[in-house]
Amino acid sequence: MDTQVVKTFLEVALTGSFGHAASRLNVGQTTVSARIRKLEEQLGQTLFDRRKSGAALTLAGRQFLRLAPSFVQLGERLTREVLNSTDHTSVLSIGFEVSLARNWVISWLHWLRQNMPETAIHLKVDIPVDLIRRVSDGLLDAAIMHAPPHRSGITVEKLGEDHLAMYTTDPSIRSVQDPRFIYVDWGPVFAQEFKVRFPNFREGPVSIDFPPLAERYIMKHGGAAYGRQSVAKPYVEAKKIVLVQDAPRFAYPIYAVRPICANIPHLDQALSGLPAIRLDDQAV
Numbered sequence: 001m002d003t004q005v006v007k008t009f010l011e012v013a014l015t016g017s018f019g020h021a022a023s024r025l026n027v028g029q030t031t032v033s034a035r036i037r038k039l040e041e042q043l044g045q046t047l048f049d050r051r052k053s054g055a056a057l058t059l060a061g062r063q064f065l066r067l068a069p070s071f072v073q074l075g076e077r078l079t080r081e082v083l084n085s086t087d088h089t090s091v092l093s094i095g096f097e098v099s100l101a102r103n104w105v106i107s108w109l110h111w112l113r114q115n116m117p118e119t120a121i122h123l124k125v126d127i128p129v130d131l132i133r134r135v136s137d138g139l140l141d142a143a144i145m146h147a148p149p150h151r152s153g154i155t156v157e158k159l160g161e162d163h164l165a166m167y168t169t170d171p172s173i174r175s176v177q178d179p180r181f182i183y184v185d186w187g188p189v190f191a192q193e194f195k196v197r198f199p200n201f202r203e204g205p206v207s208i209d210f211p212p213l214a215e216r217y218i219m220k221h222g223g224a225a226y227g228r229q230s231v232a233k234p235y236v237e238a239k240k241i242v243l244v245q246d247a248p249r250f251a252y253p254i255y256a257v258r259p260i261c262a263n264i265p266h267l268d269q270a271l272s273g274l275p276a277i278r279l280d281d282q283a284v
Helices: 003-015 018-025 029-043 059-084 098-115 128-136 188-197 211-221 229-237 267-272 275-282
Strands: 048-051 054-057 090-097 119-126 142-145 154-168 224-228 250-259
Touching (some): 003 018, 018 029, 090 098, 098 119, 098 142, 119 128, 128 154, 128 250, 188 250
Antiparallel strands (some): 142 250, 154 224, 154 250
């Protein structure tokens, strides 16, 4: 099955029209019709109801739509790996949770180029639930994240542990009850533990569910929030923020998620270079 044909199916499903799909793909409508007909012949199913008003997915079409994007992505991955095989002895596709990629990927890539020059690396930055799906579908060899959701067919390995501590731009802010304190959403595990430690906490005028945005806001406008110690260290050394010493700290482990029973050459070596295993040395 040709990935180009499946891409054409996705465009027709998205636009609801053979003509609109042809325009978006920059091909003739007859080409689109021929590709869809070829796909339907391969599957032995009718994927679209052809109408004057457009093309509507059949039941078989809706079922195929569920897996078609993964098929295209896997096909593109296979193509990349074959093309890279002439220059590299192995290829790894690794995913990173958004909040981790910001300050880890560059140093890890440098380590890889120094220690594994024969391995080509493809990186994907996304939210945990999509990274897990990609690992399960074979689109990623591993994903690095906090608090991975449970899912069959994958295994979870703890790489290291960061800590969340309270930092402030103003030493007079000592409590989460201070209106200048900003609650940052560090995931469900943190939320549950935070509630246990601060049962009477009420969110102030600002709360943020994207940690990098919270960091930028506080550095520009001041305030206090919980942040990762590994990230806070340079700001503390530059005296831009200070640690609230008597505030509780929360463990923030980092995990590698990979398929069960998958033999992926060089993956263990690559993961061993992640800065996650040295987080305690970076903490302030």
